[in-house]
Amino acid sequence: MKTIVLKFGGTSVGTIDRIKKVSKIIAFYKKKKNKVLVVSSAMSGVTNELINKSKLISSNFDRAEYDALVSTGEQVSCALIAGRLKHNGFKSRSWTSWQLPILTDGPHSSARISSLGIKELNRYINSGGIPIITGFQGVSKNLRITTIGRSGSDATAIMLAKFIKADECIIYTDVDGVYTTDPRQYKKAKKIKKIFYDEMLEMASLGSKVMQPTSVQDAKLNKIDVEVKSSFVSKSGTLITNSKKAFSDQIITGISSTKNDAKITIVGVKDRPGVAASIFKPLSKNLINVDMVVQNISLDGKETDLTFTIKADDLKKTEKLIKQNKKISFKKLSFDKGVSKVSIIGVGMITTPGITYRMFQALASKKINILVISTSEIKISVLVSVKHVKKAIAALHKEFKLDKL
């Protein structure tokens, strides 16, 4: 007998028909004699509707009331799922965060789960019941409702799997798994059967919207294997794990790309200690995220060029902040809005030499110019012109044999 945590995202429970469908999926696992626990998000659209109401009330809506407001969405979907399971003859009931309780630390709207009461849940699943638990929320020490950020239901499922010592944690969503690259960018993209947490973290932060990086981090820290699959089609998904068992000898697991990046070069900056810090401090203060950074070698020890990338939306603000910055002097600023970061990701590259060379060679053979390079242990990123992105992904997908998965 396995203990299985199932989590359903907003689109999976987006309509009454979807809730009926999801109840069938839950019943499928229950009929196999498993102990089944369910975590659900709010019906898609509902949370946004509540957020809109708060915005109409105040442009600076109180965070604690915001949490009290939006947390109702999961209470609704969970009651409906439990109601449907009961209708179909199963023993089921909904549980809210204060009833378990799910305790959280940290500020409203971005709290983190610190503990999760499992005593009653254990009694209930041992008696054959299916608990339906509100995702995305908890209660603070002073008994106020908190939320753990958008997509926080994944975190609830992972923490529940940890505390209840689940054998499986399956995250049902509207995509059927993690792909080697975005299928909209490259038709031959293949579904990845197994991916390491660290690879998934790089995939997620680089634009794959299957799971939030914080949830992947939670899964990694708590050693919970997570399967991501679709509630819309009956297909196997992607297992996110740290287990080496049955992993292929694939060096590169996936290729990701960003959208709407911009490149800035500050030409002829007076080179002195701390100049980079002087440039980036006001950007950081204004929540502008600087990604890739290259500082050219200063030939004369007096002047240097500094290149970095940001989101294109931040370009005007960044330009203004640099021009207003009295702690630096430079000759001119140049901008390029039409750039994109393409990355290859895979733990295999740690033990396999020559990956960087193969990447550059593959791009060069297609006459794709590399503007900036950055690397980590399991990732190599290059900045290319946005018009070359599709071509670059195709070349890399072939080079690292992802087409043949």
Added chain:
Amino acid sequence: MKTIVLKFGGTSVGTIDRIKKVSKIIAFYKKKKNKVLVVSSAMSGVTNELINKSKLISSNFDRAEYDALVSTGEQVSCALIAGRLKHNGFKSRSWTSWQLPILTDGPHSSARISSLGIKELNRYINSGGIPIITGFQGVSKNLRITTIGRSGSDATAIMLAKFIKADECIIYTDVDGVYTTDPRQYKKAKKIKKIFYDEMLEMASLGSKVMQPTSVQDAKLNKIDVEVKSSFVSKSGTLITNSKKAFSDQIITGISSTKNDAKITIVGVKDRPGVAASIFKPLSKNLINVDMVVQNISLDGKETDLTFTIKADDLKKTEKLIKQNKKISFKKLSFDKGVSKVSIIGVGMITTPGITYRMFQALASKKINILVISTSEIKISVLVSVKHVKKAIAALHKEFKLDKL
């Protein structure tokens, strides 16, 4: 410094603009240095929307999940009101039933409040805060959410007023008070300034939809004076009280009438002990409410005629149940769907003789035939043809000088 409980009904908080308006009303009382506590219903329409969802999930939706589901409506409206008050610079926060807690006894969807935690509330109002409390709900002893029936928010306000020892309890709704009779039936209807609980109970159960009878009963039992007024217009409302102070010497306080009644006469029933019970038992079992009952005197001791009224909607079912009833025998059934009960209500009639005569005389002078009569200590009801209702109300309104209030 007064302690005031304000309660807002669903239409009073039905839109974002209404919530802003209601926040101004709350601010008005707060600025006068009162301690103010607020109870709110769900935004109008929201509860019905949730109920519809439950019906689409199951025709027999679990009662506990139903309560978990519909109780979210008040959580939303209370968070929005608190958010608006904070936006306007007041200290305010929302409170749900489990946070106080509001404990209830009894079954789901028709629970009753047994206790209400005021420790934190007292600390909060003493520090100048305005608590916004979810109406209509509580938690059971096993920590599940319960609801206390439609319009249960009135009961929450009354119990809160009791436990917090409030000086005033004001129920804001979409009508501006209790009228001597339905203004749609009679244009000269006047607003009643003060009404006794018992009179209000009779008015409510006879069709005045200002307050649910159970809430009036709660107010009476807990000796809470309740003012009912409109959140849409700035006018004084109606005070429901037991205090004799400043009551006029009005004998009759109001006139109510019912709609959609039907009269049934069972002709030639074999008269034996227990025959009435034999007739009414299957009706009661089928939740058919029998109202006025008249049994004619049995002249020969063998046969009698029995007349009673029910809601017209129940007529077919009632006919079937009587015809199927093997414990009785009778000659024929006759029906009249076009009847209505007109009642005069007033505690004054206890000490004033001749009221019945004056009522009958007033109706007779307008050639209105009385079909059935029933009386209580503070009420006299007559059944008349529905085509005479308006004329009857006008005649009685004049006879008892309600036109001149």
